[in-house]
Amino acid sequence: MTMKLHCFGESGHSYKVAMALSMMDIEWEPVFVDFFKGASRSPEYRDLNIMGEAPVLQDGDLTLTQSGVILDYLSSKTGKMGGRSADARREVLRWMFFDNHKVSSIAGILRFQMNFLPEEKRNADVIGFLSARLAGALKTLDDQLTNHAWLAGDDITVADLSCAGYLFYPEAFTFDRKDYPHIDRWLDAIAAQPGWKPPYDLMQPAFAAPA
Amino acid sequence: MTMKLHCFGESGHSYKVAMALSMMDIEWEPVFVDFFKGASRSPEYRDLNIMGEAPVLQDGDLTLTQSGVILDYLSSKTGKMGGRSADARREVLRWMFFDNHKVSSIAGILRFQMNFLPEEKRNADVIGFLSARLAGALKTLDDQLTNHAWLAGDDITVADLSCAGYLFYPEAFTFDRKDYPHIDRWLDAIAAQPGWKPPYDLMQPAFAAPA
Numbered sequence: 001m002t003m004k005l006h007c008f009g010e011s012g013h014s015y016k017v018a019m020a021l022s023m024m025d026i027e028w029e030p031v032f033v034d035f036f037k038g039a040s041r042s043p044e045y046r047d048l049n050i051m052g053e054a055p056v057l058q059d060g061d062l063t064l065t066q067s068g069v070i071l072d073y074l075s076s077k078t079g080k081m082g083g084r085s086a087d088a089r090r091e092v093l094r095w096m097f098f099d100n101h102k103v104s105s106i107a108g109i110l111r112f113q114m115n116f117l118p119e120e121k122r123n124a125d126v127i128g129f130l131s132a133r134l135a136g137a138l139k140t141l142d143d144q145l146t147n148h149a150w151l152a153g154d155d156i157t158v159a160d161l162s163c164a165g166y167l168f169y170p171e172a173f174t175f176d177r178k179d180y181p182h183i184d185r186w187l188d189a190i191a192a193q194p195g196w197k198p199p200y201d202l203m204q205p206a207f208a209a210p211a
Numbered sequence: 212m213t214m215k216l217h218c219f220g221e222s223g224h225s226y227k228v229a230m231a232l233s234m235m236d237i238e239w240e241p242v243f244v245d246f247f248k249g250a251s252r253s254p255e256y257r258d259l260n261i262m263g264e265a266p267v268l269q270d271g272d273l274t275l276t277q278s279g280v281i282l283d284y285l286s287s288k289t290g291k292m293g294g295r296s297a298d299a300r301r302e303v304l305r306w307m308f309f310d311n312h313k314v315s316s317i318a319g320i321l322r323f324q325m326n327f328l329p330e331e332k333r334n335a336d337v338i339g340f341l342s343a344r345l346a347g348a349l350k351t352l353d354d355q356l357t358n359h360a361w362l363a364g365d366d367i368t369v370a371d372l373s374c375a376g377y378l379f380y381p382e383a384f385t386f387d388r389k390d391y392p393h394i395d396r397w398l399d400a401i402a403a404q405p406g407w408k409p410p411y412d413l414m415q416p417a418f419a420a421p422a
Contacts (some may be wrong), residue, residue, distance in 0.1 A: 064301065066308040
């Protein structure tokens with residue numbers, strides 16, 4: 001049965017899952033969430049996901065939320081891109097928690113502040129604060145990638161897709177690949193995998209730039 | 212064998228694990244990390260955890276980091292406070308990812324800004340921004356707890372310990388129990404469990420208040 005992914009293009013968390021579905025060659029279709037117009041705040045959407053977030057994955061009767069949980073589920077279901085032992089699976093989860101705690105959580109709100117919030121509401125102190133936090137987390141990724149081809153093992157795993165999700169977006173959020181040579185090489189290696197596509201090729205954007 | 216937890220009192224992520232160890236009646240001992248004096252930035256500590264964070268759990272030869280991974284490990288190992296089916300385990304992981312993404316990640320840096328950073332470095336705009344983010348996440352927790360006794364199932368799980376960790380601290384971080392009646396009731400229910408103790412009863416604080 002075709003899986004359904006409730007998502008929108010700008011959502012890096014949705015993109016991680018869309019990338020996985022595409023790279024794992026799973027049959028799926030996007031269901032567009034008009035996020036910036038409040039679609040995720042409707043009672044119907046809250047019934048689907050009380051957290052009011054995208055993505056939500058529906059696989060038959062099973063409804064899953066949180067990209068980390070969905071990625072873990074997809075790798076278990078397909079046997080692809082996941083740790084095969086309990087130890088290896090924990091190492092994958094470890095980098096997905098790090099991502100949620102320090103990478104995507106910050107990159108997402110920083111990119112929002114710098115691109116999607118009306119200019120008069122943007123705050124330079126907030127942007128500076130978030131930018132310094134993000135740089136620290138990216139330094140950790142770059143350090144890990146200095147002598148590891150992939151974050152969580154000898155081969156690509158969903159931990160790589162999780163941590164890389166936001167880093168494939170074209171909008172400015174104070175991230176420059178040139179500052180992180182190992183991240184730069186690793187992003188190229190992910191993008192060279194069969195089935196990889198950039199975010200807006202997989203999902204419809206929700207933000208209409210002002211005329 | 213006695214488990215070792217590398218931790219310090221102010222670390223809410225460490226506290227989640229210390230709470231679990233105490234409530235699961237596991238033999239453990241804290242290893243103090245002098246965090247604010249840079250102990251987690253030493254080469255030795257980076258060898259233990261390249262992420263430079265607390266907590267780190269050592270169980271014999273096994274070294275684990277990220278509170279979400281450690282909590283999942285402890286509940287699997289003991290059969291306590293965890294989802295017993297794959298579905299139930301995913302629901303536990305789901306709330307732990309939400310916590311890392313939106314609750315603890317924000318509460319931690321907000322509490323740091325308001326309490327441990329020298330006053331002249333505190334920034335009202337940053338504090339206001341983080342405070343609004345945290346309020347949104349706490350509203351989601353309160354909503355879930357409106358008609359659920361526990362976050363992720365019929366009984367207490369490590370997801371409750373994860374999401375509640377920072378909320379047991381005495382320092383100000385714009386969280387007031389009175390604003391969230393269901394969170395208030397739920398924190399009391401956690402604190403009433405056998406083995407529960409407040410943070411500074413389980414771990415030594417690293418911050419010495421200026422004279």
